[in-house]
Amino acid sequence: MKKYVDDFTVIENQRLNHEYVVLTLKHPDRLPHMMPGQFVEVKVENGPDTFLRRPISIHDIDAENNTMKLLVQEIGEGTRLMGALNEGDKCNLVYPLGNWFSLPDKKDVLLVGGGCGIAPLLFMGRHLKANGIKPRFLLGARSADGLIAIDEFKKLGEVYTTTEDGSEGVKGFVIHHPVMRTQQPDIDWIYTCGPEAMMKVVAKYARNHEIKCQVSLENSMACGFGACLCCVAETLDGNKCTCTDGPVFDSTYLKW
Amino acid sequence: MKKYVDDFTVIENQRLNHEYVVLTLKHPDRLPHMMPGQFVEVKVENGPDTFLRRPISIHDIDAENNTMKLLVQEIGEGTRLMGALNEGDKCNLVYPLGNWFSLPDKKDVLLVGGGCGIAPLLFMGRHLKANGIKPRFLLGARSADGLIAIDEFKKLGEVYTTTEDGSEGVKGFVIHHPVMRTQQPDIDWIYTCGPEAMMKVVAKYARNHEIKCQVSLENSMACGFGACLCCVAETLDGNKCTCTDGPVFDSTYLKW
Amino acid sequence: MVDLNIDLNGLQLKNPVMTASGTFGYGEEFMDFFDIARLGGVLVKGTTLNHREGNPYPRMAETPKGMLNAVGLQNKGVQYFADTIYPRIKDIKTNMLVNVSGSTVDEYVETAKVVNSLENIPGIELNISCPNVKEGGMAFGTSCPSAVAVVTAVRKVYDKHLMVKLSPNVTDIAEIAKAVEDNGADSVSLINTLLGMAINAKTRRPLLSTITGGLSGPAVKPIALRMVWQVAQAVKIPIVGMGGIMNATDAIEFMLAGASAIQVGTANFVDPMVTVKIVEGIEKYCEENGFESASELIGAMEV
Amino acid sequence: MVDLNIDLNGLQLKNPVMTASGTFGYGEEFMDFFDIARLGGVLVKGTTLNHREGNPYPRMAETPKGMLNAVGLQNKGVQYFADTIYPRIKDIKTNMLVNVSGSTVDEYVETAKVVNSLENIPGIELNISCPNVKEGGMAFGTSCPSAVAVVTAVRKVYDKHLMVKLSPNVTDIAEIAKAVEDNGADSVSLINTLLGMAINAKTRRPLLSTITGGLSGPAVKPIALRMVWQVAQAVKIPIVGMGGIMNATDAIEFMLAGASAIQVGTANFVDPMVTVKIVEGIEKYCEENGFESASELIGAMEV
Numbered sequence A, B: 001m002k003k004y005v006d007d008f009t010v011i012e013n014q015r016l017n018h019e020y021v022v023l024t025l026k027h028p029d030r031l032p033h034m035m036p037g038q039f040v041e042v043k044v045e046n047g048p049d050t051f052l053r054r055p056i057s058i059h060d061i062d063a064e065n066n067t068m069k070l071l072v073q074e075i076g077e078g079t080r081l082m083g084a085l086n087e088g089d090k091c092n093l094v095y096p097l098g099n100w101f102s103l104p105d106k107k108d109v110l111l112v113g114g115g116c117g118i119a120p121l122l123f124m125g126r127h128l129k130a131n132g133i134k135p136r137f138l139l140g141a142r143s144a145d146g147l148i149a150i151d152e153f154k155k156l157g158e159v160y161t162t163t164e165d166g167s168e169g170v171k172g173f174v175i176h177h178p179v180m181r182t183q184q185p186d187i188d189w190i191y192t193c194g195p196e197a198m199m200k201v202v203a204k205y206a207r208n209h210e211i212k213c214q215v216s217l218e219n220s221m222a223c224g225f226g227a228c229l230c231c232v233a234e235t236l237d238g239n240k241c242t243c244t245d246g247p248v249f250d251s252t253y254l255k256w
Numbered sequence C, D: 001m002v003d004l005n006i007d008l009n010g011l012q013l014k015n016p017v018m019t020a021s022g023t024f025g026y027g028e029e030f031m032d033f034f035d036i037a038r039l040g041g042v043l044v045k046g047t048t049l050n051h052r053e054g055n056p057y058p059r060m061a062e063t064p065k066g067m068l069n070a071v072g073l074q075n076k077g078v079q080y081f082a083d084t085i086y087p088r089i090k091d092i093k094t095n096m097l098v099n100v101s102g103s104t105v106d107e108y109v110e111t112a113k114v115v116n117s118l119e120n121i122p123g124i125e126l127n128i129s130c131p132n133v134k135e136g137g138m139a140f141g142t143s144c145p146s147a148v149a150v151v152t153a154v155r156k157v158y159d160k161h162l163m164v165k166l167s168p169n170v171t172d173i174a175e176i177a178k179a180v181e182d183n184g185a186d187s188v189s190l191i192n193t194l195l196g197m198a199i200n201a202k203t204r205r206p207l208l209s210t211i212t213g214g215l216s217g218p219a220v221k222p223i224a225l226r227m228v229w230q231v232a233q234a235v236k237i238p239i240v241g242m243g244g245i246m247n248a249t250d251a252i253e254f255m256l257a258g259a260s261a262i263q264v265g266t267a268n269f270v271d272p273m274v275t276v277k278i279v280e281g282i283e284k285y286c287e288e289n290g291f292e293s294a295s296e297l298i299g300a301m302e303v
């Protein structure tokens, strides 16, 4: 897929809570085709301490309006500066990067996300729905206010939630949700993105139940497009770049 | 004079033209006493390429309202970021720094400024006036639109101007103005601040006519308060720090 | 019209801008962004005799105006390069140079031999300065005798342009430059990365799997400039300067200090189109400052 | 209550935070901002046997996240220090240490002798690493024999704490650290500035009167941390770490890498109160992370 470098314009910065924002970015012209699971590399301007770009998943696409949404969790200076972008600001992206989730060959699909890892799942959910598959989502957070953008997900399919403190949904981690506790799960495919510990547990569950599982890694990156070899994950074929061979991998392909 | 580090609040950013702004900064509490010729060291936040503070002269003081004015010429990233400060922004200063112009022992006084070097002359003019001395100003610029803040100077005394292109005042450099061309000048003291080349010419003129002349240097500085020894000027007594022994020097004390 | 051509001791560059090894893949990664044939040269990934997996993740840490990397020369070996990569890149109309590394003198020699047989590769850059491998690598570049040993041995088997990439992790880089010049190097390139380290104070662990890694980016520019200048006083062969170049002004500074050409590394990650912008910027600078050719900039600093 | 005391091989520090020589004047310049007795120690300006005018202006250039300086040890000589400065600072309730430099071994020795007689100066820092003077200075710190020569000679005449400040402009800093340890150093401090250079592309002139100067600030932190870690593997005497420390987190990283104490240099220019903030930050970190004393941080990085 051809890659571009462009200045987008921020047309909305929607603050979800103290640490999450959704940025809506408008392409100067016509947005090229992009797939769920792909990401962009954001140039953070004016950061005294940021130097490299920041990789952020594509959260949603509105092809008609040539806009893209990014869901950003503010964890450091780079993401905080993104969170502080105002309407009208420019935002330079290298995009679209990486591979993407593949469509399932069966119909019972669960998308499991935690933290900012839910970002690509919305786009994937929309893509699944467009392809006649009804996605179900299992979203986990520390507490209720970490469960963000739920309404958007609800528009696409059923949403299960867990919180570590039990303030909403099932108490515990995603793996403690009943949908993942049954001995005969009605799940054919799992797509997951979130903290590595979460994904590993989900992948193990999938393996045990012979469910196909695609995980999206968030390794730290210097370039995002295969030039530096900094972002490798260990796979059955040795070190592979998360930014070009990933970020989406079949969980069984990873040396987890 | 005791030095402080404080967060001031920008209460006004008045743009004079494409490259000059006057910032009005309010002290959180009560402004300490300061003298004309002294400067502040401004911390420039959010500059990807600025690291050290930037020295800026005190342009004016309003002791009643606890505000200080800075006249900033945007020549690089640091000054541009200052020029972009908005009402309500914080601005951290180390202040007041350096020595100051002394009061003259005679009454015919000329203040000669060029570029951002006019900044301290307004404060000095006000100080002179308060001490019963009527200041006259000779201000030079490349062209008319570089002659800034003239109205403020006019409130304090007579203002002569020169422009290199003749678009306002006398055509040429300050030294070409009639007030500096007479064989028997009616000037006892000169205070000057501006480009080094200008100050050297003015100092030479003063020396030739046995006029007392104080110059204010703008050497590059790392600290601004005597800790680094980076800002030295060559004097009759060897290298002296511009930030503590200066910025104001008697022109005859410098090895010019 | 400014003449941007540079004669690098026989190697003809259409302009002084090259890409630094390990930061530009095989060039192909940048084809979407611009036509890489517009550059003076491309240094492909560090290549060794045998396949190397490189170091474990994490391999990267951002530092003030710089980054540390600990890639560790991950590559599929020179034979794979010759068989699979070379056919894909051999017709790109610029100098495609191979960065060669090894753990022993023999490995350097064997690798250079293979590259020597590739018609459209007009030169190699001998990497005697990689800080990210346990054996060899930087060790060769930090003493004169070992640097001389590698260069002499490779010179015997390699006919084309032999550029030697120097390590900045030394007391006296000019001395090493002189030694490799005396033993057959056609040019020297500098600087490779400076050995550095970063720690996560929260977890109290190093940020890199290898603890230490190589520092690059604007942070190192003052050191790199100084070394280029020192080497320029010591050798007659051309110098290819690098270390923190982010824009045309930086590139020009390296040339003023004595570099005949420059390489751009880390900046490619921040702006994949930075190299063409630098070519344009050098041209503009020459125009505005009355230089008819870029080569007039070489060593033009007035002291 | 966290115990911030550090025993630096006999020299008692009330906390690990000191100021770096040449960046804190004689301490007096900071008295308006805070009580400098709150620090673990203060390293006063580089002091030589005779009066030195230092280098011509310009002496400073800002670089990406750092600065170059070329002060060149401007000072009025050790006798002036003893007669005029010492009486003013001798009752400050912290360790006031003198940074001693020279062009010959003899000069170091004579200077150290004078300082030895000053009762309230509990130690010196032997600067064998100043890159900004033509003779001596850094040259002593870039080879083992010359470093050993200075240290041995000064050790003979100096009874109190002898800290030796190492140059980062070397191939193997651990080797030099070991050599000075073996010859009487009570502690080592590192790093001094890295030799660097900056050019103004517009004027095509160097930005410093001396062409090259010493690089300091956050840009050098990864290199400094690596060197502290390497030296920590090599010596038993305590290490005082510095280079780019801007806040408590940076300071803690140096301690985790093996430093017993740290010095803050360039950061004093950006925030004159940074050192007290670092003292407070280290205390807070210890509290939050279950360390009862700051000394537990020394070398606590898990590899």
Ligand SMILES: Cc1cc2nc3c(=O)[nH]c(=O)nc-3n(C[C@H](O)[C@H](O)[C@H](O)COP(=O)(O)OP(=O)(O)OC[C@H]3O[C@@H](n4cnc5c(N)ncnc54)[C@H](O)[C@@H]3O)c2cc1C
Binding pocket: A039, A050, A054, A055, A056, A057, A058, A070, A071, A072, A073, A074, A075, A076, A077, A078, A079, A080, A116, A119, A120, A217, A218, A219, A220, A221, A247
């Ligand atoms: C392919 C991909 C897609 C991503 N998608 C999103 C997204 O949609 N939304 C979103 O908010 N974030 C996403 N991230 C994560 C995001 O890139 C990081 O949070 C961001 O780079 C942090 O930058 P910062 O300057 O805010 O924090 P920094 O100051 O750089 O880091 C703050 C802290 O987080 C740690 N950290 C930073 N990045 C990583 C990482 N990649 N892995 C582990 N630890 C890290 C640092 O070590 C440090 O302790 C994605 C990452 C990748 C690789």
Ligand SMILES: Cc1cc2nc3c(=O)[nH]c(=O)nc-3n(C[C@H](O)[C@H](O)[C@H](O)COP(=O)(O)OP(=O)(O)OC[C@H]3O[C@@H](n4cnc5c(N)ncnc54)[C@H](O)[C@@H]3O)c2cc1C
Binding pocket: B039, B050, B054, B055, B056, B057, B058, B070, B071, B072, B073, B074, B075, B076, B077, B078, B079, B080, B116, B119, B120, B217, B218, B219, B220, B221, B247
């Ligand atoms: C005591 C003192 C008082 C000052 N008062 C004022 C004032 O009232 N208003 C005002 O606008 N400016 C004043 N200046 C100058 C001001 O400090 C500089 O313009 C500012 O530091 C430039 O910062 P920058 O980041 O915008 O530019 P940079 O990016 O740092 O520099 C841009 C260009 O200007 C050159 N430059 C920067 N500073 C100096 C310098 N001090 N001497 C020579 N060349 C330099 C640089 O080499 C570079 O080429 C004063 C300076 C001093 C020392």
Ligand SMILES: Cc1cc2nc3c(=O)[nH]c(=O)nc-3n(C[C@H](O)[C@H](O)[C@H](O)COP(=O)(O)O)c2cc1C
Binding pocket: A228, A229, A230, C020, C021, C022, C023, C045, C046, C047, C069, C071, C073, C099, C127, C130, C165, C191, C192, C193, C215, C216, C217, C218, C220, C242, C243, C244, C245, C263, C264, C265, C266, C267
């Ligand atoms: C991720 C990365 C990988 C690198 N790999 C190599 C390599 O394989 N061979 C080599 O000689 N230099 C390698 N280098 C060093 C660069 O070629 C260059 O010397 C250095 O980064 C300084 O230039 P810069 O500051 O412009 O990046 C690498 C640098 C980086 C950042």
Ligand SMILES: Cc1cc2nc3c(=O)[nH]c(=O)nc-3n(C[C@H](O)[C@H](O)[C@H](O)COP(=O)(O)O)c2cc1C
Binding pocket: B228, B229, B230, D020, D021, D022, D023, D045, D046, D047, D069, D071, D073, D099, D127, D130, D165, D191, D192, D193, D215, D216, D217, D218, D220, D242, D243, D244, D245, D263, D264, D265, D266, D267
């Ligand atoms: C302006 C300036 C002057 C310095 N003078 C001295 C000196 O006289 N003696 C010395 O040993 N180090 C001197 N140094 C080096 C510092 O003490 C310190 O080693 C170095 O700056 C690294 O620390 P930093 O990055 O925290 O500044 C000087 C540094 C600066 C910036």
Ligand code: FES
Binding pocket: A220, A221, A222, A223, A224, A225, A226, A227, A228, A229, A230, A231, A232, A241, A242, A243, A244
């Ligand atoms: S981030 Fe550079 S190769 Fe993946």
Ligand code: FES
Binding pocket: B220, B221, B222, B223, B224, B225, B226, B227, B228, B229, B230, B231, B232, B241, B242, B243, B244
């Ligand atoms: S600027 Fe530091 S002493 Fe003057």
